[in-house]
Amino acid sequence: MNRTLNPRAALTPSLIIIVCFLTVCPVVMLIFGSFSEGLGAFGSFTLDKYTQAYTDPAFAGIIVNTAIFTIGSAFVATGLALFLAYLNTRTNIPFKSLFRILSIIPMMIPHILFSVSWVLLLNPSNGMINLFLQKIFSLEGSPFNIYTLQGMILVEGLLDLPIAYLILAPAMASFDVSFEESSKVCGASNLRTLTKVTLPVLRPAILASFILVIVRSLASFAVPSVIGMPGRIYVLSTHIYRIIATGFAADYGMAAAVGMSALAASITLIYLYRYLTSESEKYVTISSRGYKPSVVDLKNAKYPLFGIVGILSFVLIVMPVLVLLYISLVPYTMVPSAKAFSMMSWKHWVEVISDPISLLSLRNSVFLGIVGASLGVTLSVFVAYVIVKIRTRASGFLESLSFLSFSFPGIVVGVGFMWFFVKTPLYATIWALLIGYIATYLPYGIRPLTSAFVQIHSHLEESSRVCGGGILYTLRRIIIPLLIPGVVSGWILMATMFVRELTLSVVLSRPGTEVLAVQIFRFAEDGLWGQLSALGIMMIFISTTLVVIASLIGARLTKVETVSQ
């Protein structure tokens, strides 16, 4: 008699336990931590930390700053994204392929480097644009100061533009043109149609993008730390950082207490976002008949508008890299000139390569990128499999659980993990960072894999079972080969995220476990712009190399599978 335990049944609970550990554990520890006296006195209940955190007279100012910063960024990002999405999907603007690049590439540039490049251009003491304008117009002071709320909003808005674009462009492209056509038939002009019909119909998508940008900027640490802190403008994330990283004693209890409000705000917003996206699916329907959206002829405005897009692409993609490359080569910040070019040298690069901590951070980040992404993707494969293929209530729970970390601000998760790791031998090891990374960025691995699993019809898997392949054999011969494209993009996303990770790392990284972004952040704090730029370029190079290698391996594996006999 054949008695077999169904291994499928065991898969879901074990994954729930793993993911629960990764996502719920830091939150639980955060809650406990916020009621504890300090890292050493875990468990002794106290409300002191809350009183201390929320009666701080500076706290109200921080909340106001945070609100202005996040909402401002949401306006900048969503506004620009709407403009670009409309131009791309609904007009006859030339070079449309540029838009795709524009929406993907900025994600490849680490936020900290992007922020730094803006500091290098617009800081009041020696920002290159400021120096240049002072020289030309013989001004007394600097015309621009990046170290302001406006500066933060501008940079954060540009950084979040891709995410807003990725929400708005599909909504705009798939929306039923008959709404617009009927408006035009009624005699409305293009502009009137846009404002009275197109935008209102897209309202849920616009709101969704708006909210997502708020969540992202609430979690953002790069911009508030590199641009806000020098100007003494604190938002929630930098406030938490200040509590644990400066002063005489790091107060993880108070950090946890402050973190609770950031966490609560984030979770609320994500719920709102989910609600809106389910609403927007009701609104914006893709009709099954193949139609082509009518294209608005831009006539004379075509090239001027394209010029704006061109400038945006330059600012988003080319400029940060150029600025860093230039600064890494000149001895100190100066406006590009013949003199500057004559003084160029590899000095900063040599300094970085001979700096043991920079080298260690390089090694750690490469390790975390490769090993972390590989482990993360492996876990994502199983989770995505359960979410898509085993549709039970438990798998639905697993799905919510694994996307939970999407709404957690990195620095808050970091504080939560700190409370956890300090009790374990993992504390101050690279494995602490690895676990934290995977927990925080799990959705990035799961997303591409769930879409890959959705494309694999369940019959493909079932027929393998019926043909005599066990669950593991089926996984190896059918599911994994078909998943390789999804695996590759999940791996690329995770690896690039890990190589540049800053927010979580500033909390968890300890002497010996420095990583690239933290080292860059230290350089920024010390104003060592030349070395920072050299290390930053190396960071971009490493990310790009990992992406190229992963794509090549992916292409190779898929090819082997089709030719093999």
Added chain:
Amino acid sequence: MGISIKGLNKDYFSEGKRIRALADVDLTIPANQIFTLLGPSGCGKTTLLRCIVGLETPDSGEIAIGEETVWSKEKGIFVPPEKRGLNMVFQTYAIWPHMNVFDNVAYPLQTRKESKEDITRKVKKTLRFVQLEGFENRPATKLSGGQQQRVALARALVAEPKVILFDEPLSNLDAKLREETRKELRDFLTELKITAVYVTHDRVEALALSDSIAVMKDGHIMEIGTPKKIYFNSDHRFVADFIGRANLIEGKVRVVEDSYAIIDSSIGAITCPRSPDTSPGNTVSVCIRPEFIKVMEKDTRESRNIFRGRVDSLVFVGEVYEGEIIIADTHLFIRIEPTLTIRAGEEITLFLDPDHCFVLSK
């Protein structure tokens, strides 16, 4: 190898509602037959098939393939699909897009770790059998629908399973190809002497392919029988109606004479063969298929089952006219030869062949 199913139950929960996919199904599928599960969508036929193959677990009951119990709630037995020794052809064919034809067909042998020579030999033989010789190295996705269907069949046959299951394998083919493939499939299966369980909602397919048909509705098996029994002499009103166009007339048995019963109905007295249900006084349904209703000359010599009716509508559909006739407020559906010249609104004489008027028992 036969299959025996006892007391199988399976419920689904959909949008908070409980749906009975299988309700106490008892069924014995004899060995080496083509056995069809026929029914409208949502009747539980595919669920039953998937329970047999092991892709779904019933809530209670027992399934045995041959002598081996492969599922039993009570005894705690669950043999996973890969160990049940059967194979299946899926509605979508489930051809693996990342493999060529050879690898697709060789897969069941590879799972059993057979030697390379054996695999090559068996795959070649099977591909010849399904007339796909020389297609080994083609990418499986580059084949036509009919060819993919045959790859799926070859894959199901190659390991010589005890039982082969078909889940609407022809429904993705176009009408002409479907007819050809149906004939081929019948030939293949008869030649192989294999137990085949075939799921379809297409009554013509069921009638043409099967040795036995089980008609299902709402998780119940309504009736099991040979195609002829199901078509000409079904017991259930639902089955009679589902298996082909049927005119169902309510009536009351007046008298039984020799081998015939006479039934009073809204259109008049109908003579039909006697059956266990035709005791005088019983309320019954009489079923007559459109093809057994004939248009007669007014002064026909036939004395039984002659009715006068008015042509309500007449539609030319190619090989026949499909017409609706009204006799005393009752609508009858008929098929008449296109050569007859009648028009809508005319009064005509109809003859209901008494040997093909059958009484439904349920």
